[in-house]
Amino acid sequence: MTRPSTGLAYGRWTPFWFLAPAVLALALIGLYPTLFALATSFRQYNLTRTRDGFPFVGFDNYVTVLTDPTFWQTLGRTGLFFLCVMPVEVALGLAAALLLHQTGLGMLRALARVSLVIPLATTYAVVGLLGRLIFNRDFGVANAGAAALGFGPIDWLGSPTGAFTAIAAMDVWQWTPFCALIFLSGLSMVPVEIEEAARLETGSKWALLSHVQSPYLWPGLTAMLILRSADVLKLFDSVFTMTRGGPGAATELISIYIQRVGFRVFDMGVASAQALLLLVLTIVLARLYIRFFYREID
């Protein structure tokens, strides 16, 4: 393997100049709001109780959050949601990427590739409304399909499991293309000659995948897991429009709960504490993903 070049190849400050613009931009725009949120989490900060002021309360908000059963329930539910949708999205995404990577059928491939953008490009609130249309018990297409297969009408949105399935289905529809496109970009990193040679050597698709292509897919998988974890913890608009978190609490994901606390009750102190705890959780998860899945390509 080549050794990293040092000193002679580039000046000491070269990395700095390449990195500075990006780091500066992020720090300038993103740092102050995050610090504000941190400060807020240590105060009693209710926007609709301005008369009470914003006194410092130490860790009270964090204690409130950690001893709140609803917080843990919604977090658990969100975790379950993630475990349901992620494997499906990764598997389907990989399959789609492989199909799109295989040479031949240029026109059809281009068409399929562009069509993958459509689910991602649909406004989240509209996705939620579409879900309401598709999964409606009486006029929804899902039940028309079920009827064609011989099943009676399923009350998707009115039953806890049905509603959960419905939001999972819409999420899979919207985000599988995301995974597919990342995998596709990973596949296109494989050097052509190596891939060609391997294809000629072995007819087995599986061997090709596991030996030649996979090193280029692990980084993509890691990125996917991290980004989707962060996004599922922030998932709001499509679910809210479809079910408002109901029926009962069946589809109340953590972000819907935070929105309740932060934008309905306007208790920004508690909401900030929640968000920061989730930030810590995401960082921990991301670190774990990197440790288990990330392989540097070199």
Added chain:
Amino acid sequence: MLSLLRHVSAAAILMATATFAAAPAVAETWDIAKAAAPYKGTQLNVIFLDRPGYRAIIKLLPDFEKATGIKVNYEIVPYENTRQKEVLNFNGQGDLSIALVDLVWIGEFAENGWIAPIDKFQSDASITDPNLNLKGFFPLLLDAFGSWGGKVYGLPFDNYSGLLFYNKCELKAAGFDKPPATWAELKDVYAPKLTDKAKNQYGYALQSLRGETQSADSFMRVLWPQGGSLLDKTFHSNLMSKESQAGLTFRQDMMKYMPPGVVSWDHAEAVNGFAQGQVAMITEWSAFYPTLTDPKTSKIGDCLGVAPEPAGPAGRLPALGGFSLSVASGAPEKVQKAAWIFIQWATSDAIAKDYVEAGGVSGRTAIYEDPAIKAKYSFVEPMVASWQKGVPEFRPRFPAWPAISEVVAEFGSKIMLGEVSAEQGSKEIGTRMETILKKEGYYDGKKPLLQ
């Protein structure tokens, strides 16, 4: 000179009022151009919704702007985000001049000092409409939408009542030639005959989607007519009372006459179920009348019947909802006065007819005595009847309502699903609600018990 003019106009008004008699229109018009002269060129910022009442006023805005030179900048925002934007604006020294206040927000806005009471402006005759006539509003509306703690903060602008929409043809086919007058009748006599599960026909549907729909439309609606309520006189939970439990049990008993999945039905689904003929009766907001009469969105046609909501043992206490317009107290003095001029104009008798014909629902009593209006819009009579007597605190309007509404929505929906019994659910709501109210300070005597 000025005072002479004022005296002359006052005399004219007296004469006009004396000859008021049967004419619904007011003879004297407010010289709004004169009142607005010092504020010409002022810009007013307000948030509007994409609803008929607002579209109607937007249509009439050019008249206002031409007469006064005051420009109204409106921003259309989804309802779910309206309070968000307003609260952020008030907290961040934003520039809203007029606050759109849902009746359940008035306690919060008033107690935080975000809206100015109108007595601040009323005393100034140069900016006040001589025909302001607060008594010309339905007292219930002025009280519920615009008042808090005995003071008036805003004027009723976008007004709704819960109404019973029923399918005349389906009722007739089942042997009924008039709508149910009481809830008991609806449940025991009408619904069984109108429900046929095999044909996917149901007697009644109550929109119950988790959220404000569940807490206001579904939960509170069944409490009041039975004599129940959310809170008792000391602001403790009244949900365990016999009457409140009767209301919740009533709703559970009704489930068998309602379409499955009604717990996930929002207004859109309920109105549509009725419009497609699947459901024979719904109790929905008056604002849906246009949707139900438009052939593009409804198959009901002439079968549509409108009546006031049924009564319960405690009387007829229909759902009440609506918005008022108030002056934002964070705005500069000049802007506040211009805002006051606009608010009076928008809710005045003078433009009421144009407003109603543009699709709005005015809060003034006079316009509804016009026989032409009564004939054209068949929802007017039941709505006016519903506004004669009602509960301003149909939903408590204090600052704690949003938090309590979330609790009610969650458990109200769980009760309907059967995940908890009505009793258990009520106990849960009661405990959580009292925790919230305790934190607010209602139990240690320091805070007046206003709702």
Added chain:
Amino acid sequence: MRRLLHALGLLAVFLFAVFPFYWMVSSSFKTQNDILASPPVWLFQPTLDNYRQVFADEKVTRAVLSSLIVAVCSTGLSLILATPAAYALARFEFRGKADLWFWFISNRFISPIVLALPIYIIARNLGLLDTHLVLILIYVTFILPIVVWIVTDFFRSIPRELEEAARLEGASQFAIFWRIYLPLGMPGIAVSAIFGFIFSWNELLYALVLTRRDVQTAPVVATSFMSGYEIPWGKIMATGTVIVLPVTVFALLVSRHMVRGLTMGATK
């Protein structure tokens, strides 16, 4: 035979991606009675009424334009800032590199709900409310990390031999970055550009909080039709369809870069 399977597979991908979208588009041509008809209606009398409503109100076209400006600028700016950073992370060695690389992506982790208030206050104080600039700047903070992450890995996969040759000729780091890595890294850059554009296009919370009338973006306008009582299904479906189109066009333009164009073995 293999071709047939391949074709069927691609077709399945296409149908999966497109079916709900098809339902949205077909609903946009239906009257409300048809949209909400039970059982669902496949053949119907199409109507242009919804589109007429959408375009009569120039709000929608203005919103699409706003979204376009914000998306193009934020994506472009992110690409300009992020690609050099990705190169540095891929090819240079320095202390704290791994942490810095992680720090980039962690900018996407925190919930926007709690950042809305401080950002609103700052924007107000700087007079940036209801401007394109404020949205562009905010969106950069979450598009930049994605570009960095995808492109860094891409750059790492480019064989070092290419670089060695150029360096022997005395090329500067920047020249190597510009002439070798950028062109070869196009597939990764293209994908991250598409993602950046889409995330900017779809972002809702900040757009709601920070815009008013002049700069309302497409998702804000689409959701403003949900007034809380009525849902104008047809109008929203039509708006949704209109909103998807520019993104699809963008993706079309960019997607040809997503396939490997240049063979990397050329300079061996």
